Amino acid sequence: MSEEIYDLTNYDDDVASMTEDEIMDAVADAESEAESESELEAEPQDETMANSQQKRGICGLFNMGNTCYANAAIQMLRAIPEFSAFCNSHPAALATAAADAPKAARILSAYADLSRTMWSATNPVSCRPAAYINVIRDVVRDTPYDQFGTRMPNDAHEYLTYLLDQFNEAIKGPGPAAAAEASPAIKAWCSIWAKEYSELINLFFGLERIVCKCMTCGNESERFEVFNTLKVNPEPGVPLEELLGRDREPESLEGYACEKCAPVHQPAEIRRTIWHLPPVLFVAVRRFNGDGRSKNHAAVHYAGTDLSLERFFDGGSTDSSKERIYEPIAVVDHHGSGFGGHYTAQAYNIVEKRWHFYDDDGIQNIEKPMFGGPTYIICFRGKTPA
Ligand SMILES: [Zn+2]
Numbered sequence: 001m002s003e004e005i006y007d008l009t010n011y012d013d014d015v016a017s018m019t020e021d022e023i024m025d026a027v028a029d030a031e032s033e034a035e036s037e038s039e040l041e042a043e044p045q046d047e048t049m050a051n052s053q054q055k056r057g058i059c060g061l062f063n064m065g066n067t068c069y070a071n072a073a074i075q076m077l078r079a080i081p082e083f084s085a086f087c088n089s090h091p092a093a094l095a096t097a098a099a100d101a102p103k104a105a106r107i108l109s110a111y112a113d114l115s116r117t118m119w120s121a122t123n124p125v126s127c128r129p130a131a132y133i134n135v136i137r138d139v140v141r142d143t144p145y146d147q148f149g150t151r152m153p154n155d156a157h158e159y160l161t162y163l164l165d166q167f168n169e170a171i172k173g174p175g176p177a178a179a180a181e182a183s184p185a186i187k188a189w190c191s192i193w194a195k196e197y198s199e200l201i202n203l204f205f206g207l208e209r210i211v212c213k214c215m216t217c218g219n220e221s222e223r224f225e226v227f228n229t230l231k232v233n234p235e236p237g238v239p240l241e242e243l244l245g246r247d248r249e250p251e252s253l254e255g256y257a258c259e260k261c262a263p264v265h266q267p268a269e270i271r272r273t274i275w276h277l278p279p280v281l282f283v284a285v286r287r288f289n290g291d292g293r294s295k296n297h298a299a300v301h302y303a304g305t306d307l308s309l310e311r312f313f314d315g316g317s318t319d320s321s322k323e324r325i326y327e328p329i330a331v332v333d334h335h336g337s338g339f340g341g342h343y344t345a346q347a348y349n350i351v352e353k354r355w356h357f358y359d360d361d362g363i364q365n366i367e368k369p370m371f372g373g374p375t376y377i378i379c380f381r382g383k384t385p386a
Helices: 020-028 068-078 081-089 103-119 130-140 156-171 184-192 199-204 240-246
Strands: 040-042 059-061 125-127 206-214 220-227 229-232 251-256 266-276 280-285 325-335 342-349 354-359 362-366 375-382
Touching: 020 081, 059 068, 059 103, 059 354, 059 362, 068 081, 068 103, 068 156, 068 325, 068 342, 068 354, 081 103, 081 199, 103 125, 103 130, 103 156, 156 199, 156 280, 156 325, 156 375, 184 206, 184 220, 184 266, 199 280, 206 251, 229 240
Parallel strands: 059 125, 229 280
Antiparallel strands: 040 125, 206 220, 206 266, 251 266, 280 375, 325 342, 325 375, 342 354, 354 362
């Protein structure tokens, strides 16, 4: 039997299993509503971006009042070809959600409509995302996420995470069942997603194994957790891959409630290893401390080259995602101080096969993505389907 998390999918048209050509076709298939089309405003842009009749999706976003965090997060999401294909093809994303529809359905519908509008642009333009922003402001009212409805600056990674949760919430259903003889990893994955599974889980979530070892008796206990972001602490002069390694070094724990040593609590060591990686993975740089006001400006050293995460995998995992090679497809940058500051995005356009820099409604061609002090979130995409 299979021990591959990827093989648990039961979706015939799962975006994570589409070929590169199918994804390209689905992205280029963007049809926007007439209402949204009027939100596209031609902007004088870089003259090197020649006119075209083809849908190219080079589209900036006007700032709607401190919405640069949202604009940068949207440019990152939109650069994920599988997700843009999803927005152009999934029935829930194509549906127009009424004002009394569930909140998550409204967010997905509004975002997908914005994504289609942006991808339908034939020439470099910018879009006024008023309809989308209005839905967000309406939906988050009186919820723990009401900060996204204010005109205050917000955190782009928190926003991105919120959107992904809502998108899954809108389409979730029962997850795959683990066979009786399945490994603990597969059983954990199926249990975690038992009631809230969707093809987006397949696209965005990985699984890690956490082993806690009692330093007194040597007893080990394991558990599994899901994640969609790997986090790193920026340190001067340390390459990105090394930062990822440092974040996975064993940690000491005092007062561990070891089963064997009970009731005495003992010192223990915690090790985290990767069991499964998704086709699309976020890496976030811990820039802000608890109060959100001070910021670590240390540069991220990364040339944008192929990234393998195989060395962080658990020795027991036979998941084929272990061999996957990742490349960056979008970067969210944060400029300035901790409180306030400004967000921009660098995004790879799958149709144009080139990178663009987005500063709200400002758009520039760039040769390749730049990494450094402003680097905040990097979106990686697997180069070949694993
Ligand atoms: Zn013990």
